[in-house]
Amino acid sequence: MNDSVYHRARILASIFPWLIFSSILPISSVSAEEAAGTTAAVGGHELFPPPSRRRLSRDEMSPAANLDARWRRRRNKDHRHKRRRLRDDRRNSRHRREQAGGGTKVQRYCGKTWVEANSSCLRPCPDGISEGVCDFGEMCFSDLTSCPSMIAPPPQPPPDGGGVVGLGEAVPGGYYDGGAFPSPGSSLANEGIVLPAAATTTTATTDGLIEAPAVADVASSSLLPFQVGTMIPPDCPSSTTNVVNVGYYQSWAKYRNPNCNPQRPSDVPVSDFGYTHLIYSFADISPEGEIRPYGGVLDEIALYEEFNALKETGGEEG
Structure with missing residues (x-):
């Protein structure tokens, strides 16, 4: 029996590669025809659409493939968050460095138009104020794109004046018409003006006029809205009240x-x-x-x- 099996094996050994090649060839031929979008049929060839390449839905995926896709989405999402945090950190650190250096980095230049200022970049105006910096007819433009940046000076706190407005300074919503000059040291509550203690003295004349106060301090006389010694009438006629309608x-x-x-x-x-x-x-x-x-x-x-x-x-x- 062993001789019979051995004898058969020797006979089949010579044709065994040909048997394997014959069994694989039909499979390869069918795959080639499907890849070309055609398949053989009796009486001719019929066209068929190529295999679908659409993305499988989660329900159609195998558990292993579905888990792998979820892991990839999670990894990409984490990478996006990390890149966003790094970008925000760089921006915040740059802002802190600019603040520590005394101001914010800006692009402000003079020009008659934004386009002219953005193209010439001649006169910088870091404060954003055109007065004293820009030429006549020019303005200070911000948010330029092609000019060198500069550090804008930090905003200065308002000077501490103690809430007292000196004589001769502008007072919003108030004025002093000089009709009845207050006594030294008194306060004009409505106008918010406090006069110096040794400011003036008034003298009444026989014709009803009031002589302008004499100022003891010569330096402070330049703050008065009238010349020293000028006669101030007690009232004004309607034609000189400066009312325009x-x-x-x-x-x-x-x-x-x-x-x-x-x-x-x-x-x-x-x-x-x-x-x-x-x-x-x-x-x-x-x-x-x-x-x-x-x-x-x-x-x-x-x-x-x-x-x-x-x-x-x-x-x-x-």
């Missing part, structure tokens, strides 16, 4: 609908409204400096004459 007249108001209150210049109630000045719109000026109708409308000439006649009522046109 301006009216604005539109020449096309005469073309309004009769139900919409059409008005000519003579209809302006100058006295009723207490107008001191009136503005006429519009007029034109010739190259020779003469007034001429705006837009060449000759009807405006009669309105000009009617408007100038309002001076007789006490107003002044502009």
